[in-house]
Amino acid sequence: MVCTTNDLLGWKDFPKGLRVLLLDEDSNSAAEIRSKLEEMDYIVFTFCNENDALSAISSKSESFHVAIVEVNTSNSHGSFKFLETAKDLPTIMTSNMHCLSTMMKCIALGAVEFLRKPLCEDKLRNIWQHVVHKAFNSEGSVLSESLKPVKESVVSMLQLQLENVESKNQILVETENVSPVRENDHEHSSGSDKYPAPSTPQLKQGGRSLDDGDCQDQTNCSTEKESGEQDGESKSVETTCGNLIADNNVQVGSPQRSKETLIKEEDDSADGSKSETNMSPHPEKRNSPSNFSSAAGNPTRADLHNSSGTRTNRKKIKVDWTADLHKKFLQAVEQLGVDQAIPSRILELMKVEGLTRHNVASHLQKYRMHRRHILPKEDDRRWPHPGDPMQRGYYQHKPVMAYPPYHPNHALPTNQVYSMWAQPGSHPAGVQMWGPPSYPAWQPADGWLWNPYPGMHADAWGCPVIPPPHGPCSSFPQSASGFHNANAVDNGCGMPQSYCDHPAEEVIDKVVREAISKPWLPLPLGLKSPSTDSVLAELSRQGISTVPPRTH
DNA sequence: GTCGGAATAT
DNA sequence: CATATTCCGA
Numbered sequence: 001m002v003c004t005t006n007d008l009l010g011w012k013d014f015p016k017g018l019r020v021l022l023l024d025e026d027s028n029s030a031a032e033i034r035s036k037l038e039e040m041d042y043i044v045f046t047f048c049n050e051n052d053a054l055s056a057i058s059s060k061s062e063s064f065h066v067a068i069v070e071v072n073t074s075n076s077h078g079s080f081k082f083l084e085t086a087k088d089l090p091t092i093m094t095s096n097m098h099c100l101s102t103m104m105k106c107i108a109l110g111a112v113e114f115l116r117k118p119l120c121e122d123k124l125r126n127i128w129q130h131v132v133h134k135a136f137n138s139e140g141s142v143l144s145e146s147l148k149p150v151k152e153s154v155v156s157m158l159q160l161q162l163e164n165v166e167s168k169n170q171i172l173v174e175t176e177n178v179s180p181v182r183e184n185d186h187e188h189s190s191g192s193d194k195y196p197a198p199s200t201p202q203l204k205q206g207g208r209s210l211d212d213g214d215c216q217d218q219t220n221c222s223t224e225k226e227s228g229e230q231d232g233e234s235k236s237v238e239t240t241c242g243n244l245i246a247d248n249n250v251q252v253g254s255p256q257r258s259k260e261t262l263i264k265e266e267d268d269s270a271d272g273s274k275s276e277t278n279m280s281p282h283p284e285k286r287n288s289p290s291n292f293s294s295a296a297g298n299p300t301r302a303d304l305h306n307s308s309g310t311r312t313n314r315k316k317i318k319v320d321w322t323a324d325l326h327k328k329f330l331q332a333v334e335q336l337g338v339d340q341a342i343p344s345r346i347l348e349l350m351k352v353e354g355l356t357r358h359n360v361a362s363h364l365q366k367y368r369m370h371r372r373h374i375l376p377k378e379d380d381r382r383w384p385h386p387g388d389p390m391q392r393g394y395y396q397h398k399p400v401m402a403y404p405p406y407h408p409n410h411a412l413p414t415n416q417v418y419s420m421w422a423q424p425g426s427h428p429a430g431v432q433m434w435g436p437p438s439y440p441a442w443q444p445a446d447g448w449l450w451n452p453y454p455g456m457h458a459d460a461w462g463c464p465v466i467p468p469p470h471g472p473c474s475s476f477p478q479s480a481s482g483f484h485n486a487n488a489v490d491n492g493c494g495m496p497q498s499y500c501d502h503p504a505e506e507v508i509d510k511v512v513r514e515a516i517s518k519p520w521l522p523l524p525l526g527l528k529s530p531s532t533d534s535v536l537a538e539l540s541r542q543g544i545s546t547v548p549p550r551t552h
Numbered sequence: 553g554t555c556g557g558a559a560t561a562t
Numbered sequence: 563c564a565t566a567t568t569c570c571g572a
Binding site for chain 1: 555556557558559
């Protein structure tokens with residue numbers, strides 16, 4: 001209703017189309033601001049008095065995402081009134097005045113930001129951040145209808161893990177210094193440009209404000225990479241973050257969180273507390289702050305002057321290839337195509353902070369070993385040719401940014417994979433996630449469910465998603481069908497109906513085994529061989545869901 | 553010097 | 563075992 005998948009997809013250029021309520025008595029000023037906002041494809045509704053604006057809000061007919069309200073000496077009352085009344089709406093105050101007390105009052109009344117005029121484009125461009133922030137923080141309480149899509153959109157994006165690694169060191173908010181800061185700002189009357197746009201309510205860990213609370217402990221301590229060689233070392237692989245966020249949103253299947261991406265730091269000094277075992281029997285509790293604080297946690301100042309610690313502190317940290325990490329790895333590999341899956345690129349695609357090329361190389365080595373094991377000999381045929389210049393790569397060099405463009409191809413898989421690692425309790429600490437607890441017969445024997453087909457989503461082969469009876473993924477409407485689709489992907493109509501509707505295990509087993517063990521053969525599903533994976537790539541790029549409905 | 557990849561070490 | 567480190571050829 002409020003926000004379907006299509007809606008989300010439709011809002012892929014997210015900030016655009018943001019509905020901005022502009023309240024400014026000065027028509028010239030209003031026009032100016034308006035035009036700037038419109039240049040960035042925001043939709044602006046201008047009002048010159050608070051009553052009109054408020055009634056527009058209450059009339060439901062229009063929903064706004066954010067408000068920009070001008071305050072001046074003569075009408076400050078009206079501005080405040082608006083501010084107090086429209087609490088649901090993230091409201092940015094703006095003024096020519098430099099009055100600290102006014103600014104303070106605005107903030108106190110709930111303004112999300114105070115911007116001094118003139119409002120340059122830089123300042124206006126990022127106002128959407130307030131919208132997102134609000135959408136997240138409103139959690140249980142008031143989340144106005146207009147913000148829901150925003151939130152879901154963001155959640156969705158975060159689930160894609162397109163950038164979860166992005167947010168690092170928590171901004172040091174020094175809240176208590178607010179006033180001094182403002183005051184200073186006060187001084188540089190013209191230099192205001194130095195601060196870039198809105199002071200951005202850092203989406204930071206995204207979930208932070210919710211219940212995970214101590215997510216920040218994952219933030220790495222890259223700030224102190226004293227001994228040069230460290231750089232790779234001070235790792236905190238925080239793939240968890242994205243998921244935490246996901247978890248936080250009740251929407252998302254709560255049950256699952258099988259990732260414990262921890263980098264266990266093996267402190268030579270052996271602080272005893274073998275963090276490695278920290279997993280405890282309750283995986284879902286695993287993210288307890290204590291773990292992180294001891295392991296990947298940021299040493300902060302405390303550790304800096306820790307005299308005793310010999311600072312060997314973070315030395316050899318072992319990368320724990322959790323389901324999450326592994327999933328990223330797989331995605332990267334599949335995206336690159338087997339031929340091009342080399343450590344550096346994989347690393348790049350995984351975008352996991354702290355992970356080194358060596359780590360990846362090592363894992364890749366294992367990957368290949370297992371894979372080779374599956375395909376005893378033949379894989380030489382379709383493998384390597386080292387110099388192969390042929391790139392079908394739609395290797396997207398995706399810049400890391402706070403809100404990257406939507407990539408549909410990541411959407412479904414992510415969700416699916418996500419749902420599949422469910423069963424938090426079922427694999428305690430050491431159990432390999434790819435040796436899933438309860439897979440039916442069609443799983444390759446050795447448990448390494450690597451995806452032999454570059455163009456194909458590993459989720460189909462590599463990560464069987466068995467929709468639990470009522471399971472964790474139930475909240476994703478498409479996940480169930482997605483599962484089938486994933487298997488039947490691209491085949492158009494190759495599969496017997498029974499496959500989808502009543503999966504006969506023998507059939508599945510046979511098909512899968514054959515496909516896996518003989519990749520050089522035409523796929524039984526009617527798939528083209530990997531040589532046409534550009535096609536597959538395209539399909540997958542569009543999301544598995546585009547596959548024909550399971551009945552045909 | 554880089555890198556990827558295999559061998560070897562932990 | 564899984565991962566890290568080392569070694570070696572390109």
